[in-house]
Amino acid sequence: MNPTHNHDHSAAALNARGCALCEQAQFAQALETFDQAIAIEDRYCTIWNNRANALCGLNRQAEALAAYDRAVALDAQYHQAWFNRGKLLAEIGAYGNAVESYDRAIALDADPIYLHARADIWVKKQLFAAA
Known part of the structure; x- marks a missing residue:
């Protein structure tokens, strides 16, 4: 053994x-x-x-x-961890860093969930800018 x-x-x-x-x-x-x-x-x-x-x-x-x-x-190729990191950063309002993590995840695996999460950040940033 x-x-x-x-x-x-x-x-x-x-x-x-x-x-x-x-x-x-x-x-x-x-x-x-x-x-x-x-x-x-x-x-x-x-x-x-x-x-x-x-x-x-x-x-x-x-x-x-x-x-x-x-x-x-x-x-560094572990896309799920990059995605989860981005999700956490988005939840705490660190949108720029979240997008960077999502970009890393997407570069490794263009999963539609990753793409949607990154797009959602853009929407949130627009809403905060308009408020």
């Missing part, structure tokens, strides 16, 4: 468990589970992204942003 393979599998299993907890809105338990996974494998960008999602569920935006930053630092 390859111990590294088992090591990764344990982190992957914990990641899956954390995602299931997030789907049940059990964000505190999910965060604990993601932290356990990170203790096993701290270079797994998906776990950092999912950890950030749990932190968003707990309204801990600054920590969530740091976790998204870690995810994209580990894998």
Whole structure:
């Protein structure tokens, strides 16, 4: 048996468990589970992204942003983390930075959801400018 393979599998299993907890809105338990996974494998960008999602569920935006930053630092091609980062930035009103993150996501994967989210920022900026 390859111990590294088992090591990764344990982190992957914990990641899956954390995602299931997030789907049940059990964000505190999910965060604990993601932290356990990170203790096993701290270079797994998906776990950092999912950890950030749990932190968003707990309204801990600054920590969530740091976790998204870690995810994209580990894998700059991880479009989902760029999208989630943009979504968080838009929610806190950092529209310029949100657009930059959406642009990175779109450059990697032109998912219609990403395109719509970026267009929504433009609409919000227009509404604020008109107010």
